[in-house]
Amino acid sequence: MKSLKPTVLVAAALALAPMLGQAQAFPDKAITFVVPFAAGTATDQIARALGNGITAETKQPVVIDNKAGASGFIASQQVAKAPADGYTVLITTNTTHAANEHLFKKLPYDPVKDYAPVAALGKGGQIMVVNPSFPAKSVAEFIALAKKDPGKYSFGSGSSSSRMAGELLQQMAGIQLLHVPYKSNTLAVTDLLGGQIHMMITDTATGLPQVKAGKLRALGVSGAKRSPLEPDVPTIAEAGVKGYEMGYWFAAYAPAKTPPAVVKRLNELLVKAARSEAAKTAFYEPTGTEVFTSSPEELAKFQAAESQKWGRIVKAAGIEAE
Numbered sequence: 001m002k003s004l005k006p007t008v009l010v011a012a013a014l015a016l017a018p019m020l021g022q023a024q025a026f027p028d029k030a031i032t033f034v035v036p037f038a039a040g041t042a043t044d045q046i047a048r049a050l051g052n053g054i055t056a057e058t059k060q061p062v063v064i065d066n067k068a069g070a071s072g073f074i075a076s077q078q079v080a081k082a083p084a085d086g087y088t089v090l091i092t093t094n095t096t097h098a099a100n101e102h103l104f105k106k107l108p109y110d111p112v113k114d115y116a117p118v119a120a121l122g123k124g125g126q127i128m129v130v131n132p133s134f135p136a137k138s139v140a141e142f143i144a145l146a147k148k149d150p151g152k153y154s155f156g157s158g159s160s161s162s163r164m165a166g167e168l169l170q171q172m173a174g175i176q177l178l179h180v181p182y183k184s185n186t187l188a189v190t191d192l193l194g195g196q197i198h199m200m201i202t203d204t205a206t207g208l209p210q211v212k213a214g215k216l217r218a219l220g221v222s223g224a225k226r227s228p229l230e231p232d233v234p235t236i237a238e239a240g241v242k243g244y245e246m247g248y249w250f251a252a253y254a255p256a257k258t259p260p261a262v263v264k265r266l267n268e269l270l271v272k273a274a275r276s277e278a279a280k281t282a283f284y285e286p287t288g289t290e291v292f293t294s295s296p297e298e299l300a301k302f303q304a305a306e307s308q309k310w311g312r313i314v315k316a317a318g319i320e321a322e
Helices: 004-024 042-058 070-080 094-103 139-148 160-173 185-194 202-211 260-274 276-286 296-316
Strands: 031-035 062-066 088-093 113-122 125-128 154-157 179-183 197-204 217-221 248-255
Touching: 004 197, 031 042, 031 070, 042 062, 042 088, 042 113, 042 202, 042 248, 042 260, 042 276, 070 088, 070 094, 070 125, 070 248, 088 094, 088 113, 094 160, 094 248, 094 296, 113 260, 113 296, 125 139, 125 160, 125 185, 125 248, 139 217, 154 160, 160 179, 160 197, 160 296, 185 197, 185 202, 197 202, 202 217, 202 276, 248 260, 248 296, 260 276
Parallel strands: 031 062, 031 088, 154 179, 154 197
Antiparallel strands: 088 248, 113 248, 125 197, 125 217
């Protein structure tokens, strides 16, 4: 094997120099976290908690840009088309990067080719809630009412996780509900509080505060085990739908072609922020979210496996792509 000539090595070093310099200086200005859901949602809350951590570490501001609606299309497109310099980051969930490709015939973005995976950020559970005026006081009572009057009762959702949780409940419990879509879970909760819809299975971060305030009634949680935040609320599986389990995850993505050194730096900052006591106190513990971090390479593998999983769930639920 021939050795490289000195001139070739010098040229290679000169080509790498700008990228290395960029990474060492990163960040030297504000970073924008684009969130596909409205303010107050779990994704918004984790973005703010991690943004605060990055600001504390780098002394640079992190701007939260909520672009809710269209099942995350708006935010996803914005980041896909942003400059690949690390200063625009998508803080998102399985909605945009695992479920949407199975729920829609055509996406305005490619969840794999348009992004550089940065880091997994957390895993969360959901809670099944109804208005306190609703007659059902348990999952079993809700199912009994739904079986008595197929299609009479509605459930709202503002994310794919929320929607699929409701779809899976229908499938496994043998009931028929009317699905009412929203731009975000917070908007769906508002209508649930007002009595416009009958039920929803929402992220704990959005639903639990309303339960604790006495404004909503919790019937069950979607995970495999009870939430430490509401130990008296049974799992939906415990409450009569054997084998039921549903959750969601958070992750960060940069535009494709973002320099690997910048992606690595972003990963370091996000993982450190996620594992900090400040984020634990501000977001993870109050919402019952599990700290779940990864390398960029691990996130890519995890996303691929999750896409297959969500594809199976959508197919089993009999949902036709829109």
